[in-house]
Amino acid sequence: MRKTLLITAILATTPVHAQQTAADHAAHHPAPAAAATAKSALSDGEVRKVDLDAKKITLRHGPIPNLDMPPMTMVFQVRDPALLKQVKAGDKVRFSAEKIGGAYTVTGIEAAK
Numbered sequence: 001m002r003k004t005l006l007i008t009a010i011l012a013t014t015p016v017h018a019q020q021t022a023a024d025h026a027a028h029h030p031a032p033a034a035a036a037t038a039k040s041a042l043s044d045g046e047v048r049k050v051d052l053d054a055k056k057i058t059l060r061h062g063p064i065p066n067l068d069m070p071p072m073t074m075v076f077q078v079r080d081p082a083l084l085k086q087v088k089a090g091d092k093v094r095f096s097a098e099k100i101g102g103a104y105t106v107t108g109i110e111a112a113k
């Protein structure tokens with residue numbers, strides 16, 4: 001059981017091909033001007049949980065204007081798992097989020113200190 005979990009974790013840290021494919025895809029579909037503007041708008045949040053294996057983060061966040069979302073606590077996908085290594089549970093953060101493929105996805109995050 002433990003061994004299986006460990007192998008899963010190792011596999012999850014090497015999605016090089018998947019990342020390149022995603023980047024190529026984005027390049028073929030440039031974001032509209034409105035989305036580009038929203039990208040730079042950071043929202044406030046606090047990290048509740050980081051799940052590296054699943055590439056997810058639980059954030060208690062303030063309003064997210066570009067997603068038309070009120071303050072709440074929710075789980076986000078993370079576009080690049082490396083982002084998760086910059087923060088930990090309890091951190092106050094500023095982040096950007098977009099809806100990508102129907103999933104709310106954190107595209108950038110930084111500690112708010």
Ligand SMILES: [Cu+2]
Pocket residue numbers: 061069070071072073074
């Ligand atoms: Cu939300």
